[in-house]
Amino acid sequence: MESPRSSEDVLALLAWQVELGADEAICDAPIDRYTLPAEAPKRTPRAAALPSAPAAPEPEVDPVAAARMAASAAKDLAGLAAAMEAFDLCPLKRGARSFVFSDGNPVARVMIIGEAPGRDEDRIGRPFVGRAGQLLDRMLAPIQLDRTATDPAHAVYITNVLPWRPPQNRTPEPAEIAMMLPFLEAHIALADPEVLVLMGNTPCQTLLGRSGITRMRGTWTEALGRPVLPMFHPAYLLRNPAAKREAWADLLDLQARLRA
Ligand code: URA
Numbered sequence: 001m002e003s004p005r006s007s008e009d010v011l012a013l014l015a016w017q018v019e020l021g022a023d024e025a026i027c028d029a030p031i032d033r034y035t036l037p038a039e040a041p042k043r044t045p046r047a048a049a050l051p052s053a054p055a056a057p058e059p060e061v062d063p064v065a066a067a068r069m070a071a072s073a074a075k076d077l078a079g080l081a082a083a084m085e086a087f088d089l090c091p092l093k094r095g096a097r098s099f100v101f102s103d104g105n106p107v108a109r110v111m112i113i114g115e116a117p118g119r120d121e122d123r124i125g126r127p128f129v130g131r132a133g134q135l136l137d138r139m140l141a142p143i144q145l146d147r148t149a150t151d152p153a154h155a156v157y158i159t160n161v162l163p164w165r166p167p168q169n170r171t172p173e174p175a176e177i178a179m180m181l182p183f184l185e186a187h188i189a190l191a192d193p194e195v196l197v198l199m200g201n202t203p204c205q206t207l208l209g210r211s212g213i214t215r216m217r218g219t220w221t222e223a224l225g226r227p228v229l230p231m232f233h234p235a236y237l238l239r240n241p242a243a244k245r246e247a248w249a250d251l252l253d254l255q256a257r258l259r260a
Contacts, residue, residue: 061089063089063090063175063179064178064179064181064182066087066089066179067087067089067179067180067181067182067183068182070083070084070086070087070182070183071083071084071182071183071185071186072182072186074186074190076190077102077106077187077190077191080183080186080187080190081099081101081102083183084099084101084163084180084183085099085101085163087183089179090162090164090176090179090180091176092116092162092164092165092166092167092172092176093164095164095165095166095167096117096122096164096165097122097123097165098117098121098122098123098124098125098165099125099163099164100117100121100122100125100126100127100160100163100164100165101127101159101163102127102157102158102159102187103126103127103128103129103147103157103158103159104147104148104155104156104157104158105147105148105149105150105152105155105156105157106157106190106191107152107155107157108149108152108155108156108157108191108193109152109153109155109193109194109195109258110145110155110156110157110193110194110195110196110197110254110258111156111157111158111159111188111191111193111195111196111197112128112136112156112157112158112159112196112197112199113158113159113160113161113184113196113197113198113199113203113207114127114128114158114159114160114161114199114200114202114203114233115160115161115162115171115172115199115200115202115203115233116160116161116162116163116164116165116166116169116172116202117160117162117163117164117165118130118132118165118169118235119165119169120133121133121160121165122164122165127158127159127160128158128234131235131238132233132234132235132238133234135234135237135238136158136199136234139234139237139247139248139251140156140251142251143251143252143254143255144255153258157191157193159184159187160203161177161180161181161184161202161203161206162176162177162180163180163183171202172202177202177205177206181206184206184207185224188224188226189224193226194226194227194258195226195227195228195229195254195257195258196223196224196226196227196228196229197228197229197231197254198228198229198230198231199231199232199233199234200213200231200232200233200235200236201213201233204216204230207223207224207228208221208223208228208230213230213231213232213233213236216230217230217231217232217246217247217250218230218231218246218249218250218253220253220257227257229250229253229254229257231247231250231251232246232247232250
């Protein structure tokens with residue numbers, strides 16, 4: 001006959017089982033799992049174990065629809081900048097240091113659209129301020145365009161497809177572009193420029209639905225009811241100085257258009 005155990009014995013036995021790796025008390029009697037049905041019976045939770053109210057499912061948010069609504073409510077550029085900066089559904093916002101809206105003069109006849117802020121733009125909070133931006137300024141000067149000009153005839157207004165820097169300057173994802181497009185469209189409508197200059201493939205893909213800047217550059221087309229000139233991006237010109245020749249031809253074409 002088994003002798004009754006003292007509480008010390010029981011605790012010692014428990015410690016021994018824990019040492020062996022037992023970490024859960026299951027039940028008093030052993031279960032022959034070979035005789036159990038293949039599928040475990042569904043457990044019906046006891047009423048007491050049920051949560052008091054079922055959790056409401058998270059509402060699905062369509063970022064493009066949300067952006068459209070936020071952008072359409074903006075009555076002026078300041079309102080648009082505020083709505084865009086408050087927009088939380090673009091994942092790029094979390095990784096960026098600055099919100100980069102625009103530079104130059106919004107009364108300008110020419111609006112230049114780039115891709116997205118790079119490292120310098122993210123640090124400073126203004127578009128095209130790094131090496132590519134400095135080249136852009138040097139390209140515009142000979143045709144008497146200047147982002148600091150107050151006179152609309154000589155001013156330019158500058159923005160990007162995206163206001164937040166993509167990590168490591170990677171190419172923006174189509175979903176990121178799609179959700180920021182309503183803001184860009186509103187930006188163009190509110191600034192109301194006479195012509196748009198698209199720098200490189202990303203703004204061409206965004207506003208014209210096609211890319212291939214080597215073929216497209218220098219040929220006037222139309223977007224949102226406005227004349228559009230696709231051009232090589234200044235960052236491309238820094239890497240391929242031989243292409244500056246074509247860029248110069250495009251700048252002269254832009255100047256002729258503005259004089260016409
Ligand atoms: N490249 C862009 O497209 N935009 C900037 O603002 C800077 C570099």
